[in-house]
Structure formats: C-alpha cells, structure tokens
Amino acid sequence: MGKKLVVIGGVAAGTKAAAKAKREHPDWEVTVLEKGKDISYAGCGLPYYIGDVIKERKEVVVKTPAELKAWLGIDVLTEHEALKVDTAAKEVTVLDKKTGQTKIFPYDKLIFATGAEPFVPPVPGIDLPQVYTVREVADADAIRERLDKGLVRRAVVVGGGFIGLEVAENLVLRGVQTTLVELLDQVLPGFDPELAILVQKHLEEHGLTVITGDKITSFVADESGNLKAAITPTREIPCDLAVWATGVRPNTRLAAEAGVELGPTKAIKVNEYMETNIPDVYAVGDCAENVQLITGKPAWIPMGSTANKMGRVAALNLDGGADKDALRGVVGTTVVKLFDIKAGKTGLSESMARKEGYDVESVLVPAHDRAHYYPGSHLILVKLIADKASHRVLGGQVVGEGVIDKPIDVLATAITLGAKVEDLAKLDLAYAPPFSTAMPPVVTAANVLLNKLTGRLNGIKPQELKARLDAGEGDLEIVDVRKDEEVLLGKIPGAKHIVLDEIEARADEIDRNKEVVLVCKVGLRGYLAALKLKAKGFPRVTVLEGGMTAWPYATE
Amino acid sequence: MAEKYVNARGLQCPGPIVQLFQAAKEAQAGDILVVEATDGGFKKDVVAWCKKTGNELLSLEDDAGVLRARIKKA
Numbered sequence A: 001m002g003k004k005l006v007v008i009g010g011v012a013a014g015t016k017a018a019a020k021a022k023r024e025h026p027d028w029e030v031t032v033l034e035k036g037k038d039i040s041y042a043g044c045g046l047p048y049y050i051g052d053v054i055k056e057r058k059e060v061v062v063k064t065p066a067e068l069k070a071w072l073g074i075d076v077l078t079e080h081e082a083l084k085v086d087t088a089a090k091e092v093t094v095l096d097k098k099t100g101q102t103k104i105f106p107y108d109k110l111i112f113a114t115g116a117e118p119f120v121p122p123v124p125g126i127d128l129p130q131v132y133t134v135r136e137v138a139d140a141d142a143i144r145e146r147l148d149k150g151l152v153r154r155a156v157v158v159g160g161g162f163i164g165l166e167v168a169e170n171l172v173l174r175g176v177q178t179t180l181v182e183l184l185d186q187v188l189p190g191f192d193p194e195l196a197i198l199v200q201k202h203l204e205e206h207g208l209t210v211i212t213g214d215k216i217t218s219f220v221a222d223e224s225g226n227l228k229a230a231i232t233p234t235r236e237i238p239c240d241l242a243v244w245a246t247g248v249r250p251n252t253r254l255a256a257e258a259g260v261e262l263g264p265t266k267a268i269k270v271n272e273y274m275e276t277n278i279p280d281v282y283a284v285g286d287c288a289e290n291v292q293l294i295t296g297k298p299a300w301i302p303m304g305s306t307a308n309k310m311g312r313v314a315a316l317n318l319d320g321g322a323d324k325d326a327l328r329g330v331v332g333t334t335v336v337k338l339f340d341i342k343a344g345k346t347g348l349s350e351s352m353a354r355k356e357g358y359d360v361e362s363v364l365v366p367a368h369d370r371a372h373y374y375p376g377s378h379l380i381l382v383k384l385i386a387d388k389a390s391h392r393v394l395g396g397q398v399v400g401e402g403v404i405d406k407p408i409d410v411l412a413t414a415i416t417l418g419a420k421v422e423d424l425a426k427l428d429l430a431y432a433p434p435f436s437t438a439m440p441p442v443v444t445a446a447n448v449l450l451n452k453l454t455g456r457l458n459g460i461k462p463q464e465l466k467a468r469l470d471a472g473e474g475d476l477e478i479v480d481v482r483k484d485e486e487v488l489l490g491k492i493p494g495a496k497h498i499v500l501d502e503i504e505a506r507a508d509e510i511d512r513n514k515e516v517v518l519v520c521k522v523g524l525r526g527y528l529a530a531l532k533l534k535a536k537g538f539p540r541v542t543v544l545e546g547g548m549t550a551w552p553y554a555t556e
Numbered sequence B: 001m002a003e004k005y006v007n008a009r010g011l012q013c014p015g016p017i018v019q020l021f022q023a024a025k026e027a028q029a030g031d032i033l034v035v036e037a038t039d040g041g042f043k044k045d046v047v048a049w050c051k052k053t054g055n056e057l058l059s060l061e062d063d064a065g066v067l068r069a070r071i072k073k074a
C-alpha cells in the first residue's frame, strides 16, 4: 500500500511538491488541502490582471483541481482549511468550508505549504471596504471590478516594495491618479539608493506621485462610509481606492501550534532537505525559512521562484533515501519592470554587506546592453559589490530601460558559484550585436571594479558628491569633460567645463590643491581625464561614478 | 521650407545630439529636421535639447529600436 501524503496549501510550493511526489511515488495517495477557492494561481501575475495586461481571470489561474486530478492523479480539496495538526497521531483536522463539517485526514508524510500573508497593521480605517491587499485572485478581482465600473479616480498605494510598485504602475496604466507612500526614504528597499532613486525618477516621469519618508496613519471615510482619504502626519491624500502593500509575513500559526520549530526569521525552520524538527513533517515555500548563501545565515526571502524549488526538493526527500536532493540556500535574486524601466538585484546590497561586517568595495558602471549601433540599444547602470580583501563578488544590481535580467542572472550564477571579480571579468559570454557587446556590462563593470580595487581608479558616488556639495565643502573642484553639446543639456551646478581634448592644455585652470572630481557621461572620459591629470602631478583626482547617467539631481 | 534628414544611427551619445546641433546650425527657421538614432539615450536627450534651444519637437517615435525625431527649427 502506498503512503499517504498530505500537503497543506495549494498555490506554488504546495502544488509543486504534490505533483512531484506523485510522479516519484505513483502508488501514494496525495491530497492537497487549500482553504481558498483557487489553487495553483500565479500570484506574481495579479498586478497585471489588475492592469488589464492580463485580460481574463483564467489566464492567472494555472490549473484547476480537476486538471490536477486528471493529469497528475492528486486530490486537491479547495475550501478545506486545516485547523489542527497532531504530529503524534499523524493526522490533520480539516474544516470543509462548503459543508461546515470537520474531517480527519491521517498522513504518513506532511508538507506545510501555507505560504505568507500580507502584513496588515491596526491602522484606523484599514478595514474600510475600499482598502485592499493583493495576494489572492479574489483581491485582484475586487479591485478590477471597481476599476471596470469606473469607481476609481484616485488611488493610494502604501509600500514601495515590488508588489506595491507593480500595483501602482498598473493603476496608473488604467488612468488612475495614483500616489505611492513609502516609509523609508527610497522605493525598492533592498536596492541601494543610487539605483532606487533612478527608478523613482522614472516612476514620477510616468505620472506616479511618489512620497517617501512618510507613513499612512489612518484612512477616513465620507458620510456614507466610503473611503475618502489616506492620512499621514503631514498630509491628507484624497482617494477612492487604497492598496496596502507593506510586506508579507509567513503563515506559521498552524505549524507552530503543532510544535514545529520556527527559525530566527519567524518562518518555519527547515534544513536543506526541507525537513522540520518533527519527523515526517516538511515545510516549503513562503512559510519556510531559507539560508542566505553568501552569509550562511538564516534568511526569509519569500519568492515564487524559490517556492517551486523547495516544493520539488521536499518531494524528492519524502522517502528518506540516500540520494537526497538539497537546496543549500538562495542568493536573493529579484527583478521588476515598472513602465519602461527594469531593476534587478542579486546577492547582498552594499548596505546589507556593510551590516554583515564586510569591508566592501563597489562601483557604478553604465554600459550598453547591445552594440550601440544596433537598434534598440540602451545604456544600463550596473552596480557591483565585492569584498575588498578576497575580491569575492557579494552582490550586483542593474537598472535601465534595456536588457537587465541577463546581467543579473549572470551575476546570480557567478555569486552562487563563489566567483571573484577577476572571474567575472574573464567570463566567456555570448556576443553578437543584437544580443550584447564585445565587453558585456558584467565584464565592463568587473574591470572597472578591478581598477578601483587595485588603486588605478578613485571613484565617488553621486550621493556622496551631492552630500559633500550640500554641506558646502570648499575643497572640491568639479570638472565636466564632456563636449559643449552635452554640457548644454545640463551639468552639475558649479562645475567647470573643460573638454577632454583640452584637459592637458588647460590644466592650469584647475585648482590642484583641491580634490578634483571629473565628470562625463558614463565615467570613461572622466577616467581618461583623471589619468592625464595624475600624470601632470595632480595629487587628488576622483571620477564621478556612473557619470551624468547616474546623476539624479538638479543640473544647470 | 526644407526637410533635412540627419542620419545619426549607430552613433553613441552624444553623437546624435552633436549631429543635430550641426544640422540645426545650417538650417533656416521653419525647416524640418528628421533625425534617426539607435542609441536609446537619444530619447531623453532630444527632448532636453529642444527645451533648451527652443526648437519644436513635432514628434518622437520608436520604430523597432530606431528613434525618429521630427523637429521644427525655431
């Protein structure tokens, strides 16, 4: 007789685990319990369903219980909520929400795939009917319906993470006047500010109002009880729809009550085989903890990509054989598209790396995603982060309107395999003009970082330069070496203009007692100018990293 | 009024703007300049350039990666 496998939760991780387990063990009885009405849906697609990029509900719901039964032979019971797990008796108490009956499901093996839930703090007015979270298809249905009926003119989205931003983008695309409010002083927490600010500028250029460093403290309704405005300590934002997206929390109550151990991140603690502290009990997906591969520390990085892998690994380890499959950890790779801009990150950000105690070197390098003469080529901005002593690559972030997911995936692969900056610089990557450049963005960025690590190049980030200018530091001499036509479009206020071709002849015009900051479009001409000035004995020359491409502040 | 075609395809920034500058210098008021460029950065640059110089950007289209701007010289 085959064993009984019960899976609690039927979206990404749960259905993946169940399907793989049944393939491995055709004689097992596999049951998936899902408290909601839908299973196996693409949570990641919901913002686009709201935005009508995805036209119909059926496109986001990947599989139905009938299909899973017919194709894979697994039993999926929707509207079945697991209420209690008895790990001694090995049984799950389940409420059938359709009939109101309680049933007992005995198991030999149990997998928690209970996922995560939006974090909803007790803000006054948050329970108004027009304030939503976006997690399930039903949430998106409800928002869509309001949009389709023309009931939404102004919206507020709370939270500047990728879910909040994707929802905000789609509301703008549907013609809604949308304001995004983020508590931190940047959008995209997890990205370093140099890149996040470029994304924010792009959002604003496309009509989204972005407010950072402020928080919604309440929502207020009109006389008939409909949402009227979102309130912060400094302002009142009129709106008829609000979306709360300030992060998610792992769904662990059921597991914790059953004696399953939670980790330091408050998600279910599992080893690399997805085993919990209790024999025959596994946990996968957003409800479970991961290991951050670079630091080796527990981390909770709830992503659909990871959920699927965890589901598969658990399924392969159910029979406790010798050839166990393992997920050692994740590096934390994410990518997002917002209007025309794309942003991706992998590994540690510079600020995370510093918090972890690394001595960090980093660099900002704009590079073409394809041959510059090939139609559609774009400059993208790469940030590379490495450990100063070992040169190990710790992280990478890329932002731009061109192809950014390729460099991110190359970096994710390299970081997972423990690459050093030197390894990146020598990677044999695919090149023909429609695809990339002879020195692809990752390779170029690695070379510039090596120039920094070996003392050939002194760089300054736009944020640091701005802060020093704002502080009124008099020890700085900014020299823009671009052509007249470029400078006409704007230069850093107060910068001197000497084109690269004349920098040696006109070196006398530059105060050699000051720190000279050389500025161009991407950093290359600045570097060339720096070498020329160094050769002329200038003691302190620095290049503005990323050039004007990465300069998000006012120009003159 | 003349229409002048400026081929700035294949040029990296600031190439297209430099070419546009030259062409604008030689053009008469009311002339139309049609500039084609393949560098994605041209999109922003041409908008900024027109604002700065007071020339009128009639249209800016992205034709499968070829950016085509029509500008009326002021």
Ligand SMILES: Cc1cc2nc3c(=O)[nH]c(=O)nc-3n(C[C@H](O)[C@H](O)[C@H](O)COP(=O)(O)OP(=O)(O)OC[C@H]3O[C@@H](n4cnc5c(N)ncnc54)[C@H](O)[C@@H]3O)c2cc1C
Residues within 6 Å of the ligand: A008, A009, A010, A011, A012, A013, A014, A033, A034, A035, A036, A042, A043, A044, A045, A046, A047, A080, A081, A082, A083, A113, A114, A115, A116, A117, A134, A135, A136, A163, A251, A254, A284, A285, A286, A287, A302, A303, A304, A305, A306, A307
């Ligand atoms: C708007 C949005 C956009 C996203 N975009 C991306 C993206 O671009 N890339 C990416 O990698 N990830 C993305 N994600 C994250 C991704 O959707 C999740 O990581 C993924 O859904 C996790 O799958 P899961 O199966 O672990 O958990 P969930 O999807 O949370 O599913 C868990 C299920 O368990 C059920 N359940 C819980 N408790 C019980 C119980 N007691 N009894 C029965 N059933 C129960 C719940 O009802 C739920 O249906 C996005 C998420 C959202 C919301």
